[in-house]
Amino acid sequence: MRISNNKILLSLLIMTLIVTGIWLLTRPAKTKPTHAPTVPVRVIQVVQRDVPRYVSAIGAVLSLHSVMIRPQIDGILTQLLVKEGQSVKAGDLLATLDDRSIQASLDQANAQLGQNQAQLQVAQIDLKRYQLLSVDNGISKQTLDQQQALVNQLKATARGNQAAIAAAKVQLSYTHIHSPVTGRVGIRAVDPGNFLRVSDAQGLFSVTQIDPIAVEFSLPQQQLPTLHDLLEAKTPALVKAFIGDSEHSITPLGEGRLSLIDNQVSATTGTIKVKAQFDNPQHTLWPGQLVNVELQTGVEQNALVVPPSVVQRGLDNYFVYRVKGDGVESVPVRMVYQDTDLNIISGVNGGDTLVSDGQSRLKPGSRIEVLHEPAQTPDASVQP
Structure with a gap:
């Protein structure tokens, strides 16, 4: 009986050892707590300054002012006094035309005016004499009236002669072509000796x-x-x-x-x-x-400036990753102004450190490793 009990105890002991061995072999291994891997990023600091907008x-x-120089009268081009590409001032003489015919017309008009003035002088003397004689009825009123009409006629003729002289002087002035503006002479289209007409489509040159x-x-x-x-x-x-x-x-x-x-x-x-x-x-x-x-x-004024690569586009808004300790947090921002060189945002503070590269692997709370480069700041020179 004692032998049977010993066998039973031995069997239980063996089974206990077997179960314990199996448990020791199959139990889960103790694992040491591990940290999430760090994400390498580059960072930049928010700069606050005045930024021009363009x-x-x-x-x-x-x-x-750009003027095509053209003749105002028909005539032969006698002189070109400027060169192509030359700078000229308003009023400078550019070219001259043959003025002999117009000068002759002016001389003729002056002669006619002199003749008319002489006739007018005689007529006015006679008129004064007739006016004295008419007081004592020495001449008829008809003769006095006729003399007065002759004086008026000669005065009108004198005014016509003066107008002809003025017209001839204007025509004569057209033979001297002056620059209407200060500028640069263009390519010449004609040479001295050519006969120019007012109807010509092509001018002499332009002054711009x-x-x-x-x-x-x-x-x-x-x-x-x-x-x-x-x-x-x-x-x-x-x-x-x-x-x-x-x-x-x-x-x-x-x-x-x-x-x-x-x-x-x-x-x-x-x-x-x-x-x-x-x-x-x-x-x-x-x-x-x-x-x-x-x-x-x-x-x-006092804008918060970051490079365009800092700002990320979410489903409903813009956001940036701001460095917080050894991790990052997502901060929503509003885009105030943007161009190819910089963005102006609101929602952060001047001096905050933001992630400028490596955002694709980040999420709020991610641990980061800042690359061994000095913290960058946006270029102080704004694209003008």
């Missing part, structure tokens, strides 16, 4: 004003209220002209001021024409040239 367009350079000069461009009609405010401001709005893209043009060709808004919106394009005037002493702007134009529409 609208861009493509414009054409126009001369404020270069300084000051204008740039004409078009803007969307939505900008019309802003344009009215800019035009009525005490200081005209600043306009800059560039060749090519202004992002790659450090120095503008010129800086001008808004001067004119057209009197109607184009029904075809929905745009309004705008003109700006530029001082152009170095002749960097040239008539007919195509330029990129930027019009300053205002200045955003």
